[in-house]
Amino acid sequence: MLTLKVITENKEEVIRRLAKKRFNGAEIIEQVVELDAKRRALQTTLDANSAEMNNLSKVIGDLFKQGKQAAAADAKTKTAELKETIKTLSVELDSTEKKLNELLVTIPNLPHESVPEGKGAEDNLVERTGGMMPNLPEDAMPHWDLAKKYDLIDFEMGVKITGAGFPVYKGKGARLQRALINFFLDNAREAGYLEVQPPYVVNAASGYGTGQLPDKEDQMYHCQIDDFYLIPTAEVPVTNMYRDVILQESELPVKNTAYSACFRREAGSYGKDVRGLNRLHQFDKVEIVRIDTPEHSYESLTEMVNYVQTLVDKLELPWRILRLCGGDMSFTSAITFDFEVFAAAQKRWLEVSSVSNFESYQANRLKCRFKSEDKKTQLCHTLNGSALALPRIVAALLENNQTPDGILIPKALVPYTGFESI
């Protein structure tokens, strides 16, 4: 969430910048400013009353020690009223802070100045493109047909044992998954990311920390008996490692990478979007996460985008990078670059990565801070990106590399698969 300081000190600017995200903040910002003023006034009077109470208690203690029972009893009667006042004030302060917090979590992050205006996906800017478009015959097969032809993925089996969106990978299909995971992790490690293996289920506090809760609750699978959530991305457990942590500036930037299975309910999806591997309830992804200083975070963002580009280049896929417009960006992001690869049989661009800088928005809720060289404690910036999500990469690889003699594996991946074609 945004910090109160930012909101109260730059009210007009905040409202203006929120508009780019198509969020009308005029009214809510006004409420926040009012509640904050109320909160401060309450805090001041509450503190004064508490101070008086503390003094009085000390006095009573002293009187008892000196054996002046009557005077002590007399002083005691005064505390009753104070006690009542303190109770009232702190209840009011609590409810004010709660209301304030409830408002704050409904305000999205401010988009970076370089984020383009726009309503939706059609307004995203193509930042750059690369890779070679394959020349496929007209009867080229989409990946779900190829998966069946070569017996790589059994969607029906997944339906039988779980439900739609939980495919079973088999034979070279399964080995390709394993190869891609190792390929991505090895590349990340070589780029300086520390590999971690996090839990796939998290508690509610972690869900709140990265912002999945409370608003995206229905997108996560929930184990009600234990109140655990299946992670929709490794971002959740990995970023939460830094919840309530004060890092030293010298430790930054923190660079972590993690493979995990990801679980998403994808409520409301339908049609061609969910065909084959295009959208699943369970999929594999390697994630990269960075924690950085405000001064350096945009440099980190550029490094992350460039890093992801090396992956799609090595996989010899046609790709493009989109700079998302204000209307298409996520709630918590300040700036996002999407990577898409072209699946040549479907003739569609498929999103395979999303690289974002959250600035201090996520860190504020996480209470992830760092101590700078001059001993000041301030909020970190957090960033993350997919590097990469597997299913759509597999879809593009299968479709683009199909030949009459089988499906060719990109050279960089062959040491990982152990086979050159399917």
Place this chain on the structure above:
RNA sequence: GGAGAGAUGGCAGAGUGGUCGAUUGCGGCGGUCUUGAAAACCGUUGUACCGCAAGGUACCAGGGGUUCGAAUCCCUUUCUCUCCGCCA
């Protein structure tokens, strides 16, 4: 799952109703000494909120209660450890 013990500052570990935001040790930071380092010695060392400031307030796992006053007493939740059971 059953029985018991526990949760205190970066770590270890005192503290069982007021003088405790908290003894002490280690670690960290600054200094003295030294060519430099170590050792020794001296000093310093949590977070948040309110306040122009002086200063004040809150925090001893979380929540509630008793009391003029709670790290300390009571209730409760969560977690950890030990033993037993089960088990990859």
